[in-house]
Amino acid sequence: MRRWLLPALLLATLVGAWQLAASTGVLADALGLEPFLVPSPAEIAEALWQSRALIAENAWVTLREILLGLTIALAAGIAIGLAMHLSELARDTLSPLIVASQAVPIIVIAPILVIWFGYGIWPKAAVVALVCFFPVALGVAAGLRSADPAATKMMRTLDASRAQILWRVETPWALPNFFTGAKVAVVIAPIGAVFGEWVGANQGLGRAIIYDNAQLQTANLFGDVVVLAAMALSLYGLLALAERRVVTWR
């Protein structure tokens, strides 16, 4: 109850204050702007409702990019984390490259991806995958490493093979860390998708944000952002739910 009530109360207070400041024109005055540039929450809600069909269409495009990118990121992250755990060679070879891949600004990579993969879903999914595999790989590797060595020894004297130790001890041990990494991934995934769309797209929420910004449609712009945030929040919630179903021993 408390977990929902407190954030909801804080959000309501903030939205209420914003509504008051925007509708009375105080906020626009303070910023030295025309009032139409500083929409109130009610105006944003109205804009959302007015262009609901368009926003839903754009949201669906972005959501598909996010889901495809996350799928690739999860598969790659698990594979890389596993490889780094099982082989010292893989660990020494991969870790500097993986860290380097995160240091390169995505805004530099994204245009190249568009050139390579065109205007469709793939360059966006690639950007999402690129920013999201890292926390997953890190979580998997750290989680597998966190298994108690004494438990591994015990399993060896109970005739466990390396694969059985991995499956029966290390994998369950790694799950909480994996979920932590995956939660970080789903939260940054929409950012990746928006970046991908900014470089080149005909549709999607990122593309809509650019368009609304250029048209000074600030109410619509905020509407896009609200939908994007709701998407990240829902994905996070789904993952938290999955974690509670899977990790029942904590």
Place this chain on the structure above:
Amino acid sequence: MPVKAKGFGAATALPASARRAGVGISVRALGHSYGDLRALDLLDLEAPAHSVLGLVGPSGCGKSTLLELIAGLRDPTRGEVALGEAASAPARLDRCAFMPQRDLLLPWLSAIDNAALALRNRGMRRGAARRQAGELFERFGLAGFERARPAELSGGMRQRIAFLRTLVAGKPVLALDEPFASLDAITRAEMQAWLAAALDADPRTVVLVTHDVEEALYLCDRVAVLSSRPGRVVEELSAPLPRAADRDEAVTDPEFVAVRERALHALREGRR
């Protein structure tokens, strides 16, 4: 095991694998170093089949290293350990099950699945493994706890399950690393009597590492007192026999107390 406590019934209900003839442990001129750090000095120890050998010593004297060497988890840098004929590490690993310091029950498995781990590792199907481990639950007074998750169990119960897990492996040698160190005094005394009775019903060759001299003398046929690092045997003792059936009576027997004092003296000597 000469100790008679509450019996667990005849050993006839044992799985076939556990009815193997016992094997003895022999440790000859054993030494182990980690790089420049000498953990164990020249050690010679013998434990006949189905006997219980106790290892006591100050913290960091290499007791756990010795246990890992016996269990085949590592190879010694010097000398030899053999379980019966088996002298190589993989062959020892095949004959010895290891119970770590903390119970290390896997929290995502039920009590019975934890106990059945060795059977599952050997490829037995879950149902069959549960049935086989379940017989031991019955025999050792744990019936009704099969489906409990480790987090729902008391410390004593967890140690019982951890011991069953070691027993179910059906290996002739058991290596127990301070199995009761984390328990309170009353539970520990209960567990000692339980273990004595369990080994009576299902005899194995056991190496028991402990900090507790009284526990060692109560449970073991022979007790080796080790010095501080690098560990060597300062003295070998055995408790006066026959022991009283009741644990409290056994440990307050004047002869028992005298041997305990000698062991404590040897411990102090070995620390210098």
